[in-house]
Amino acid sequence: MQNGELARSTQRLIQMLRPEHVGTAAQAAMTWFKPPPATLGRLGALEVRLAEGKREVKRAQKLRYRVFYRDGTAIADAATLLARRDKDAFDRICDHLMVIDHAAKPSMSGRQPVVGTYRLLRQEVAERNGGFYTENEFDIASLIDRHAGLRFLELGRSCVLPRYRNKRTVELLWHGIWTYVRRHRLDVMIGCASFEGTDPGRLALPLSFLHHYAQAPETWRASAHPSRRVEMNRMAKEAINPKAALHELPPLIKGYLRLGAFIGDGAVIDHQFGTTDVLIVMPVSAISARYIEHFGVDATRHAA
Known part of the structure; x- marks a missing residue:
């Protein structure tokens, strides 16, 4: 120069x-x-998006309180009753998926209602903050160690208002999760899914069905902690009526199975929420090809 x-x-x-x-x-x-846009997709008047800031997280927590405590069987402590929000320490580190109905009547504050939500926790975030919520019930450490080269995502706190428990809302939630998985290049989804009730005897048919027909292969298997484990194998396989068992499965668990999910070994009773929990393990590689085609490999079906 x-x-x-x-x-x-x-x-x-x-x-x-x-x-x-x-x-x-x-x-x-x-x-x-x-930063990537908060909106992950739209279907008619419904929008699926990530909560932005503490105020929007509180909206998701209020929906969870309504579904789990006010209308459900969860037992609230004094702090939860006063706050009228379902919250715990994991909320601070998680991403929160919300479905918003833009055609519904706005609240007093002028906001459109949140009608569905999911809580998402990526492995790298969990490892920096003490682990996954699922570890309270299931021993997933060995599962993660066996797949050390893969990136895990925990799904939790799923809930939808009763009038929105339909194909459109569920499809949009799954579109949001799939978009999130593709955006962060995640490989495996895990989490707890629940049956209402804490008497495993009354759940003998669906629990046994999951044990015999949907249990994870050894390489993907994780077990409930021994101190909390409840046996799922309560009926012989030949005594099970699969059609009747499927009828007794909660819609969320049926949805996971359709996608290609596996079920862990043993169940856990959650007395606070009044549920019996099973472990969902869903490698992206196991997701049914027809569902990937439905949502689009790059999550384009309901893209905003």
Whole structure:
């Protein structure tokens, strides 16, 4: 570079670094680092999106309180009753998926109602913050160790308002999860799914069906902690009526099975929520091809 060119280049750099130009340059640079949009998809008036900020997380927590405590069988402590929100320490580190109905009557604050939600926790975030929620009930450490090269996502706190428990809402929730999985390049989904009730004897048929027909192969298997484990194998396989058993499965568990999920070994009684929990293990590689085609390999079916 000649002396004249060097001088001109130096002068241009000095000009860019002057106060009146710094803001403009920084703004231009920041356009290359825009965070991904919160909206993950739309289906008619319904939108699936990630909660942004504490206020939106509180909206998801209020929906969970309504479904789990007010209308469900969960037992609230004093703090939960006062707050009228289902919350725990994991909420701070999770992403929260919300379905919003833009055609519904707005609340007093002018916001459209949240009608469905899911809580999402990526492995790298869990490992920085003490682990997964699922570890309270199931020994998943060995499962993760066996697949050390894969990235896990925990699904939890799923709930939908009764009038929205239909194909459209569930499909949009799954579209949101699939978009999130593709965006973060995740490989395996895990989480607890629940039966209402804490008497496993009354759940003998569906629990036995899951044990005999949907148990994870050894490489994907994880067991309930011995101190909390409840036997799922309560009926012989030949005594099971599969059609009747499927009828008794909660819609969420049936949905997981249709996608290609496996079930862990043993169940756990959750007395706070009044449920019997089973472990869901769903490798992305095991998801039925027809569902991937339905939502699109790159989650394009209901893209916003």
